[in-house]
Amino acid sequence: MLINKDLIIVGAGPAGLAAAVEARKRGIDDILVLEREPVAGGILNQCIHDGFGLIKFNEALTGPEYAKKYMDEADGMGIELITNVMVQDLSSDKAVTTVSPDGIRSYQAKAVILAMGCRERTRGAICIPGTRPAGVFTAGVAQNLVNIRNVMIGKNIIILGSGDIGLIMARRLTLEGADVLAVVEKLPYSSGLQRNITQCLDDFGIPLLLSHTVTNIEGRERVTAVTISRVDEKGNTIRGTSKKYDCDTLILSVGLIPENELSLNAGIEIDHVTGGPRVDEKLQTSVPGIFACGNVLQVHDLVDYVSAEGELAAGSAAEYIGGGLGSSTADGCSSVDVGINSEDKGPNGENPLSYEKMAVRAGRGIRYVLPQTIRPGKAVTFSMRVVKPDREKTVCFIAGDRIIKKRKYTALNPAEMIRMDLSQNELKDVSELEVCIYED
Amino acid sequence: MTANTDNIFDIVIVGAGAVGCAVARELSGFDLKIAVLEKESDVAAGTSGRNSAVVHAGFNNKPGSLMAKLCVEGNEGFEKVCSQLDVPYKKTGKLIVAFDESDFAGIDQLMENGRKNGVKGLEFVDAHTVKKLEPHVGGIGAMLSPNTAITSPFIYTVALAENAAQNGVEFYFETEVNGISKRDGLFRLTAGKRHFFSRYIINSAGLYSDRIAALAGDKGYEIHPCRGEYFILDKRTSQYLNMPVYPVPRPGLGGLGVHLTPTVEGNILIGPSAEYIKSKSDYSATKGVMDQLFKEAKELLPALEMKHIIRSYTGIRSKLVGPKTGGYGDFIIEESGVVPGLVNLIGIESPGLTASVPIGRMVRDIIAGREELVPKKDFIAERKGITPFRELTLEQKEKLIKECPEYGEIVCRCEGITKKEILDAINNPLGVTTLAGIKYRARPMMGRCQGGYCLTRIVDILKEQKGIEPEQVTLRGNNSKLFTGRVK
Numbered sequence: 001m002l003i004n005k006d007l008i009i010v011g012a013g014p015a016g017l018a019a020a021v022e023a024r025k026r027g028i029d030d031i032l033v034l035e036r037e038p039v040a041g042g043i044l045n046q047c048i049h050d051g052f053g054l055i056k057f058n059e060a061l062t063g064p065e066y067a068k069k070y071m072d073e074a075d076g077m078g079i080e081l082i083t084n085v086m087v088q089d090l091s092s093d094k095a096v097t098t099v100s101p102d103g104i105r106s107y108q109a110k111a112v113i114l115a116m117g118c119r120e121r122t123r124g125a126i127c128i129p130g131t132r133p134a135g136v137f138t139a140g141v142a143q144n145l146v147n148i149r150n151v152m153i154g155k156n157i158i159i160l161g162s163g164d165i166g167l168i169m170a171r172r173l174t175l176e177g178a179d180v181l182a183v184v185e186k187l188p189y190s191s192g193l194q195r196n197i198t199q200c201l202d203d204f205g206i207p208l209l210l211s212h213t214v215t216n217i218e219g220r221e222r223v224t225a226v227t228i229s230r231v232d233e234k235g236n237t238i239r240g241t242s243k244k245y246d247c248d249t250l251i252l253s254v255g256l257i258p259e260n261e262l263s264l265n266a267g268i269e270i271d272h273v274t275g276g277p278r279v280d281e282k283l284q285t286s287v288p289g290i291f292a293c294g295n296v297l298q299v300h301d302l303v304d305y306v307s308a309e310g311e312l313a314a315g316s317a318a319e320y321i322g323g324g325l326g327s328s329t330a331d332g333c334s335s336v337d338v339g340i341n342s343e344d345k346g347p348n349g350e351n352p353l354s355y356e357k358m359a360v361r362a363g364r365g366i367r368y369v370l371p372q373t374i375r376p377g378k379a380v381t382f383s384m385r386v387v388k389p390d391r392e393k394t395v396c397f398i399a400g401d402r403i404i405k406k407r408k409y410t411a412l413n414p415a416e417m418i419r420m421d422l423s424q425n426e427l428k429d430v431s432e433l434e435v436c437i438y439e440d
Numbered sequence: 441m442t443a444n445t446d447n448i449f450d451i452v453i454v455g456a457g458a459v460g461c462a463v464a465r466e467l468s469g470f471d472l473k474i475a476v477l478e479k480e481s482d483v484a485a486g487t488s489g490r491n492s493a494v495v496h497a498g499f500n501n502k503p504g505s506l507m508a509k510l511c512v513e514g515n516e517g518f519e520k521v522c523s524q525l526d527v528p529y530k531k532t533g534k535l536i537v538a539f540d541e542s543d544f545a546g547i548d549q550l551m552e553n554g555r556k557n558g559v560k561g562l563e564f565v566d567a568h569t570v571k572k573l574e575p576h577v578g579g580i581g582a583m584l585s586p587n588t589a590i591t592s593p594f595i596y597t598v599a600l601a602e603n604a605a606q607n608g609v610e611f612y613f614e615t616e617v618n619g620i621s622k623r624d625g626l627f628r629l630t631a632g633k634r635h636f637f638s639r640y641i642i643n644s645a646g647l648y649s650d651r652i653a654a655l656a657g658d659k660g661y662e663i664h665p666c667r668g669e670y671f672i673l674d675k676r677t678s679q680y681l682n683m684p685v686y687p688v689p690r691p692g693l694g695g696l697g698v699h700l701t702p703t704v705e706g707n708i709l710i711g712p713s714a715e716y717i718k719s720k721s722d723y724s725a726t727k728g729v730m731d732q733l734f735k736e737a738k739e740l741l742p743a744l745e746m747k748h749i750i751r752s753y754t755g756i757r758s759k760l761v762g763p764k765t766g767g768y769g770d771f772i773i774e775e776s777g778v779v780p781g782l783v784n785l786i787g788i789e790s791p792g793l794t795a796s797v798p799i800g801r802m803v804r805d806i807i808a809g810r811e812e813l814v815p816k817k818d819f820i821a822e823r824k825g826i827t828p829f830r831e832l833t834l835e836q837k838e839k840l841i842k843e844c845p846e847y848g849e850i851v852c853r854c855e856g857i858t859k860k861e862i863l864d865a866i867n868n869p870l871g872v873t874t875l876a877g878i879k880y881r882a883r884p885m886m887g888r889c890q891g892g893y894c895l896t897r898i899v900d901i902l903k904e905q906k907g908i909e910p911e912q913v914t915l916r917g918n919n920s921k922l923f924t925g926r927v928k
Contacts, residue, residue, distance in 0.1 A: 036850070086850040097834070101845035104838045122890040124672070124751030129727045132753070134915035134922050144896050151899075151910040151923040176927050220721060221920035237727075248924070261854075264676075 001106070006030035006321050007314075008096050008109040010087050010262065013042020014303050015294025016115035017070035018310030019317070023113075024077045026318035032107065033074070033081045034098060040074075040081055041067035042117055043140070044303065046147045049168055051195070055304035066303060090266045092287050110327075111289045111317040114263060114277070115310065118295040120165075121255040128160075130217030130226075139165035139253035143172070152176060154249025158226050159183045160214045162190040162197070164301070164415070166253025171200035173251075180206050181245055184228055186213040186235060189389045191255075191415050193301060214250065215242060223248050256299045266290060273368040274298045280357050280373045281380040282316035283309065288326050291317050298370055298383065301417045305383070312381070363398070363436030365390070367414065376431070379424045384435060386412045396438040397422060399430040406438065449475045449610075451807070452629055452638035454617055454652050456480075457488035458593060458796040459788050460644035461600035466800030468607035470813040475636055476601070476609060477629065479616035479648075481917020482877045483870065484597035486646045488793065489880065490723075490755025492670075492701045492709055494684055495589035496791040497534070499554030499562060500696060506771045508557040510795035510802070515559075515587055521797055525599035526825035527591060528704035532683035534588035535570065537579035537740070539687070546688035547583045554585070561586040576680045576743050577700075588684060592704050593793055594880040595825065600796075602869045603823040607816065611870050612636075614917050617645075620655040627656070627781065642783045642803055647720040647758040649786040658776040661786050665720045666757040668712025669729045671737070673748040674888050678706040680743050687740065691767065696790070698736040705855075705883065710737040710744075712755065716763040725752045750888050760787035771795070773802050775810075783807075826864040826882055830856035851901070852894040854887020862898060866905055873906055876916045 007028050009016045012035035020033050039045065044052070047063030054060055057069070074081065085100035096107040120138040137145070137153055143165060145151050157178050159166045162185040170180045183201060188211045190197055201208050209228065215237055216227035230241035258276040260268070269278045269286035276297040277285040284291050293313035294306045320327045357373035362384065369384040384395075390412040397405040397420070404426050412418070427433075451467060453460045456478035464476050480486070495518045498511035522529035538544055547564065554562045563584050565573070570582045605611060612631070619630035620641070629636040645652040650661040686699040701709045713729045730752065738744050760769035772786040783806055785799060792799070807813060829837060829847055840860075841848040849859035865882035866873060875898065878884065884898060885891035891898075899922075902908040914920045 036853070084849070086853065088850075088856070099837070099841075099848055099850055101841065101848035103841045103848060104834055119889045120892050122750070122892065124890055125747070125749060127671075127725075127730050127746075127749060127752060129725050129730060131722075131724050134920040138892055141892055141895055145899075145923070146927055149896060149899060149910065150927045152925045152927055153923055155924050215727065216724075218724075221914075221916065221918050 003105060003107045005032045005107055005109045007032070007111050007113065007317055008094075008107055009033045009113045009115055010090070010096075011035065011042065011115035011117060011294075011296070012037075012040035012081055012083070013115060013117050013294065014044055014067065014070065014306045015117070015296070015310040015313075016042070016113070017067070017074055018307035019113045019115060019293060019314040020079045021070060021073050021077065022311040022314035023318055024079055026315055028318050028321060031079050033079060034085050034087055034096075035081060035083045036086045038083050040071050040083065046140075046144045047168075048147050049172070052303050055302065056307055063303075070307070087262060090262045092267045094289055110321045111291065113310075113313050113317055114285070114290065114292040114296050115294050116259045116262065116296045118256040118258045118299055120252070121257055123252055126252075126254055128214055128217060131219055133217070133219035133221055133223050135219065135223035135249045136217065137249070137251050139163070139169045139251050142169050142251050146172060146176065152178070154178060154247075156181060156247040157249040157251060158214070158228070158245055158247050159251045159253060161185065161253035161255070162192045162208060163253040163255065164192040164196050166251060167192045167196040167200040169251060169253070170206050171204060174204050174206065180204075181247055182207045182209050182228070184209045184212045184214060186211070186231055188233075189413070193415050194413070213237070217250060223250055226250050256295065258296045258299065260296060263292070263296070271368070271372060273362075274370065278372045279370065281371045281375060281378055282319070282325060283313040283371065284316055284320070284325060289320050298368070301415060305417060305419065358431065358433060361434040363434040365393070365437030366395075366435050369435050374427070374433070377424060377428055379422065380427065381419060381421050382435065383417050383419045385417055386414050386437065389413050390437065394438040395420065396436055398434045398436065400432055403438075404430065412437070447636050448626070449473045449636060449638040451475075451640045451642060452477060452627070452636050453642040453644055454629070455643070455645040455649070456483040456597075456601060456611065456613075457486055457644060457646050458484065458597045458600070458793050459488070459646075459785055459799050460642070461597050461604060462796035462800040463642050463644060463785075463803045464604035464609045465600045465607070466797070466804050467807070468604045468609045469816055469819045471816055472813070474604075474609045475638070476604070476611045477615045477617055477631060477636065478611065478613050481613050481874050481914070482872045482880075483601045483611075484594045484880070485916070487755050487758060487789070488597050488646075489594045490753055491593055491668075491790065491793060492684070492699065492712065493590055493593050493703055494534070494701055495529070495591055496794045497554070497559045497562075497585045497588045498557045498791070499550045499559045499585060500689065501553070501557065501791065502768070502770070503553055503556035506773060507768065507791060507795070508553075510771065510798040511791040512558050513798040514791070514794040514796065515589070517797055518589060518591070518794065522591060522596070524821055525596075525603055525823045527596045527599045529589060529591045530704050531587065531589040532702065534585045534684040534686065535565075535574060535577070536583040536585070536686050536688055537570065537577060538581045539579055541580075543688040544581070547581075550583055550688075559585070559587070574682055574685060576741055577685050578740070578742070590684065590702060590704055596793070598868070598870070598881060599823050599825060603820070605869050606820045606823060613872065617652060617655065620652070620657075622656075622779070622781075625781070640781050640783060640807060642785065644785045644788070646788065647756055649758065649784065649788075653776065653782065653784055653786065656776070656782045657779045658782060658784065661760070661772075661784075662762075663720070663787070664759045664762045665717050666759045667715045667717045667722070667754055668757060669725050669733060669752060669754045670709050670711030671730070671733060671749050672751045672753065673708040673710065673744070674750050675706040677708050677744070677748050678702060680741055681708050685740055698733055700737055700740050707750075710734065714757075717756070720756060723754045723756065725754055751890060757789040758787065759789055771799070773799055775806055826861050829858045829861060851897045852884035852887065854889050854893070855883045857882050857884045857894070859901065862901055863905060866902065873902065873908060874914050874917050874920075875922065
């Protein structure tokens, strides 16, 4: 039996919840949120530290507190949420197949919002030499085990990678009585937020070894030692710099990968830099009617921006369901009050699908910029990350030979996402666009 | 401890690899009391679970050798055994690819070997056909072996062991034999504080078969460990490869050369290297070899990228020939000349997996040569494995979930493994409850996230089902504990 829904949201983490709430506010009644966990909230549920919501709510909440705000709101709106369900397949025509103890369900959605989050890069993916004993964990798994399952994962611990979860876990494990010997980072700078380095490492006297990596793991049954070596600018190990640390645990915080297996099934185009779908300024993927937000789109630094992205995706999905954004299914949605029409036609009033979206290029010093394409003549919030840390530099949007927007930063850090708003006016008559770091 | 009816066996098999388990299964068809002693926490913990998973055709082996004979026999019977025991098997065929003219001599040699060994169907195919069979592989021609197949060596060994257990064989894990004596025609095998008495010992101890023989008084053997490293690639690469693709072997190498092998599950394996090492237990992966593996694999299949790698693993060949000689020796499958009742299976390296069932039959014949074997009337020849939910149709899935809602709970997202499959793995007939045991039986934690999603859930299920507290959970038994205690 096929169940029809206006909007299906895959994932009830911060992105999915924000999207659900916003979609309802935009007048979409028939919303279904699918969540594989027994409860909504996503990864926030295991993030028991505070610091969430500083931008959105102007207060420092814990992860579960931040999630609860949205859960309560969604709940109050009566939004349908199914937990303990796994989306098994998503097709390009927005058919969704799920598996749960209740059986297999097939849904047909008018629009879909992808909010599946991300997964952690593993030891295998980064090819650390050595044995394969117990005692090697990714930071997020470690966090779940300690905070949700309440088990201790080790006593003497090395953390590879200075991503935020690794830093948070350095503090968490120290508070639980473990000896965190060092946090090791291959790059010459940390890949975590400065505030986390201060609050999680410096305050506890945990050394951060930059330009170092783990070059060997020892132990037959449980980890007994890891070797740490210095690396050069190219990431190659420097001979004679190896030092063996006796320890029983290695935690990896070496990157997050947007979880796009479903997106690939639906034939959605993936950006090889972000690992997420290529989207336009409406967060619409290459498949019309499928939108993406949160960590499935790009790995975020702050959850507040995840929520904002969820809201943007929801607004777009509402437009699409109402017949905008190139939707061909503008039937039966008359109750949806979303004025689109003229705004969504091309510059010359042609069919929205027939005009070219314009690619936005990541130029010098910029690792990626999102959205990857925009329609001309619209206000857009861009998010981007820089290639390497820098000071006193200007981020510029350039259209041809014209600088249309610039902003000076005292410090630029790849760990921190940069967001810049360009107004409709600023983007008027723009036919090519590049963002780069400008040397004053 | 003295001998009593509990610990006196007709036959004790030392080593629960593919060969030990195949012998156990073969002998379980007769009225014999049999024990299998394994020092690790599960079957296939050594070489049997750490190889290319290829069912070889038999053209690589020296004509006239036991290796050649048993490999060809094994290949012919493999599909049937797999169907009896519910083991994945896929007759993919295999290509030995020539990259320059000089490789053709090697191919001719293999064709000639194959002909002498009775390998069927070998043919030379031109570059055009190679392209058709394997569009992503280069090469100027190849030998096609249509009867080469792939299997799951772990499931295969588990299946043999479970079927043997169904037929009364007792398995003892974490039971390392460290003393053997003989009195009044009865061997006494000591494993820590425990003793096992037996009329025969089948020495299928793989890398340690020289040591077991020596403990029993047969000191003439030396196994040279030769390590091979592998990478496992993401299933997304399965489109690039249809069958095992090997280079033409170079003489003197300890193995067959770095090759690419599709797995029955849809991954690709890269490897193995061949490196003689000192320790028989050093399963380390090494930087130099990892770099080299990838480089060589990319020569075979240019579409490969580093980001496709999801894991590495290593195996160790138990070779009778040392680094000075190189190449291959032959299997030793015989009753010891100095210790009657000790049946030595030594130097069982590749193609040992393929040959395991015929080796079992040879062992049976050796025993039958000394005494009459009485077939068991109620022998069970078939064994059922864990139903792979992911491979079923939607209708079948729906039906299974109705019968058992635990099929509706996906525990491992990457591989689509359900709670029911995890439960079946945990409740396996051999009583193995290690994480690795669950992983190899049902495939959770084997996908691209490597347990990032399901590890915590499996820890929960172990507690819920078996009452195993998290502190007791091990990766591979003994002291491989996952956790060190509870939070404050």
